Amino acid sequence: MKPAIVILSTHAVPLAQRVAAAVGGEVHGLARRVEGVDVPFDDTGAHFGALYREGLPIVAVMASGAIIRLLAPHLADKHGEPPVVAVSEDGASVVPLLGGHHGANDLARAIAAALSAHAAISTAGDLRFGVALDDPPAGYRLANPQDARGVMADLVAGASVRLKGQAAWLEESRLPIDAGGAVTLTVTDAAKAPGQSELVYHPATLVFGMGCERGASAAEATALAEEALASAGLAPASLAAVVSLDLKADETAIHAVAAHFGVPARFFDAATLEAEAHRLENPSDIVFAEVGCHGVAEGAALAAVGPEGALIVPKRKTRAVTAAIGRAIAPLDAETIGRARGTxxxxxxxxxxxxxxxxxxxxxxxxxxxxxxxxxxxxxxxxxxxxxxxxxxxxxxxxxxxxxxxxxxxxxxxxxxxxxxxxxxxxxxxxxxxxxxxxxxxxxxxxxxxxxxxxxxxxxSALQAAAARVGAPLGHDFCTISLSDLLTPWADIQRRVKAAAEGDFVIAFYNPVSKRRRTQLAHARDVLLRHRPADTPVVLATNLGREGETVRVVPLAELQIDDVDMLTVVIVGSSETRTVKTGDGRLWVYTPRGYAGKAGTAMESSS
The missing domain is CATH 3.40.1010.10 (Tetrapyrrole methylase, N-terminal domain)
Structure with a gap:
């Protein structure tokens, strides 16, 4: 998500643009004071609240106190808050106010580096130990974040750390590591309940290799995956990805398992899986004949964990699904495994x-x-x-x-x-x-x-935009017809125009003319004049929503082809379509549906 760089005055624009460039953000500005921003807003409090609820990182170029007062009504769960950073108007100080361990500290450091400013990091763990225990780096998940505050308090009070397992980010920190430490930090891919004064970190070292028959059940695949993990005593939080053969990239069952565990699904071609044939525990000539490799589940798991990784749960199967588990020697980045399905x-x-x-x-x-x-x-x-x-x-x-x-x-x-x-x-x-x-x-x-x-x-759509600009010409039955004969025979277009005219539909004409095609709209006008009044309103809307927008209303009998181009949508009213002029002199077009004449009938909400 792009950080929102929020400003309230014009003089803050240059600084906001520098911050936006540094962090890939967008400049949000108070509309009545600032022009030319990416996102204008009218109500500062409402906008701050909306950004906070959406979970967007907020970088506000204003006083910290003002930001706190604006966000105070929305503060709740510390673990759910987005990053909120204050930048002084002179660009000298950058202060992470909320979500320090959810990106605000890193965001503040990045901004400070770009501005040659001071990042006022105040969280105890970052300052004293150079590490945030409740916010492990990519590739690790904390199993019991609710205990992190108490553990950190013990460390700040002087307790030392007993480290079980390996993790460079802990070993290279300033934590007081001691074999007899009162606080335990455990790094493991095994399922483990934390003890007293213990934090358990699960490294993303495991992958599920999966294969399935076409149309296999998502429930069957998920149940097999759960059983495979449980029987091996492995932690679901250590899963990095679900992997398979690229022929299975559109299988619902594979993606259902990935979604169940909250990890990506990644895919390999058959040649890559066949390169792992010498490491398979259950090679199959039948599978090779069908898909070009001797094993899908085991082959995919081994391909994902690399040559130094290992197969720790050989292929297990149900009626329509196979699964195997591989373990890498270090946490995996799923983005580097095979390829995604593609969207x-x-x-x-x-x-x-x-x-x-x-x-x-x-x-x-x-x-x-x-x-x-x-x-x-x-x-x-x-x-x-x-x-x-x-x-x-x-x-x-x-x-x-x-x-x-x-x-x-x-x-x-x-x-x-x-x-x-x-x-x-x-x-x-x-x-x-x-x-x-x-x-x-x-x-x-x-x-x-x-x-x-x-x-x-x-x-x-263009017809909706055109209708909204002039009122409600589509208030009753309508249709759309393209007058281009590049893909549709002209005889078919003529037949549709005649039918719509006889049915008294409001008609939106797309592709009404081109440089070489000047007669179709004239034909449609002449057909319609045989079925509805000469003063039937016609809306001509050009460049809607863009520079050079024009919207005009002319009587059907006065519709001139030279007034229309390929960027124009033409809406021709039915015999019931009316115009009305408001006190400001503006002409509106609408097609009544009969609500006003039917006492006691409420307008339907559907459209």
């Missing part, structure tokens, strides 16, 4: 305005490693695209664009396929599923691309 986010960014982009879409773009799309659409993401690998395509290269995004995701990347408006309305989501539906061979995708995870997120 394709197909996102609709709306017409282009940041305010019209959903938080879900923004979150998906932030998670992505790569952005694929028409260059203009990626540009509209602004700073959200910073740090991402861009794959820009021209208009007209839709299939190439989607195929590239899917194949890129198949390499384990997290890819956002960026669409304007809504991804499923005349956009790329349908093409992705069409490619999935094609048979293999030259026309289809590679096998790996067919196994990626796909998530589609909606956006505000």
């Amino acid at each position: 394709l986010f197909i996102v609709g960014i709306g017409p282009g305005s940041d305010a019209w982009r959903s938080p879900e879409v923004s979150g998906m773009v932030e998670q992505s490693t790569d952005l694929v799309g028409y260059g203009l659409y990626i540009d509209l993401l602004g700073r959200l695209a910073d740090g991402k690998v861009r794959h820009d395509f021209d208009l007209g290269a839709e299939e190439l664009r989607v195929r590239h995004a899917m194949e890129l995701a198949s390499t384990g990347r997290t890819v956002a396929l960026v669409c304007s408006g809504d991804a499923g309305i005349y956009a790329m989501a349908t093409l992705a599923f069409e490619l999935l539906d094609k048979a293999g061979g030259e026309a289809g995708l590679t096998d790996a691309a067919r196994r990626i995870e796909i998530v589609v997120s909606p956006g505000i």
Whole structure:
């Protein structure tokens, strides 16, 4: 999550920008005082509360007392608080106020280094021993964090430490290590209940190797995994990953086990697993004939833990699932094991305005490693695209664009396929599923691309944005029709226009004209004039949510083709569509549904 660099005045902008650059954050500014920030806000207290509840790291360029008063109503569980850091307005001091052991101390150090400032770290463990016992480094999990405060108090009072197991971060600290210490710090991948004055750390040295039949039960796989751990006396908290063959990358059972233990699922190709054949305890010629390696569960576990690691739980099996456990000699970083399944986010960014982009879409773009799309659409993401690998395509290269995004995701990347408006309305989501539906061979995708995870997120469509700008023309039954005959025969388009006209639908026309195509909209206008009044309101909305936005309302009979371009959405009202002018002289368009004429009827909430 990007840290929020919060400021309340214009003179703090340069400092906030330096901090944002140092920590990869975004500048949030009070709208009535600050312009040109990434995220403007109107109510300081409400904004601080929202950031805190979302768990976003907060870096505020203001007095510590002010920050404390703003956040006081939201403070609760110490273990659940996000990092909160205060930076003095002269940039000389950086103070972690909350979440010191949840990232605030590290954040403060990074900011202080960038500003050549002083980081006022005040947590006792960091100052005296150079270590935070309740916040172990990556690769270790504390089994009993609730006991950390008492143990730290004993150490500050003078107790020494008995260290069981090995961990460089403890051995290299300033802790008073003594074989007879009253405080015990245990590092083990075994399941262990902590004793009195003991903290237990589980290193991420274990991996589950798993295989399964197509469509195996998630419950069956999870039960086998639990049983394998319990029978070997191993701690679930020491699991680094669940690993398997890449042919299993889209198996629900594998991902269910990974989600159950809160670890990533990672995958290897058959050649990598076959390289471990000489170390397998249960090689199988049948498995080799089917998938190209002599063992999936054991092979994946051994490939993950490396040549110095070992298989500590050989293959166990149920009807449809196999599992094995490997142990590495040091904590593992799951990101370096094999590859991820790969994810394709197909996102609709709306017409282009940041305010019209959903938080879900923004979150998906932030998670992505790569952005694929028409260059203009990626540009509209602004700073959200910073740090991402861009794959820009021209208009007209839709299939190439989607195929590239899917194949890129198949390499384990997290890819956002960026669409304007809504991804499923005349956009790329349908093409992705069409490619999935094609048979293999030259026309289809590679096998790996067919196994990626796909998530589609909606956006505000151009027809919704246009309607909102002028009122409520879509208040009753409506339809959309694309007038482009590049993919749809003109005869089919004519038939749909005639049917919509006869059905008296409000109609939103997409792709109304192009440089070479100037007659279709005129044809549609003439057909509609035979079925609805000449003064039927027509909405012409261009560049919605972007610079140069124009929205006009003209009578159907006066619709001129030269007033429309490819960036214009045309909404033609039904015979019931009306206009109304408010006291400020503004003209609004709406299509009544009959609520006002039906006494005692409440408006339906669905839409």
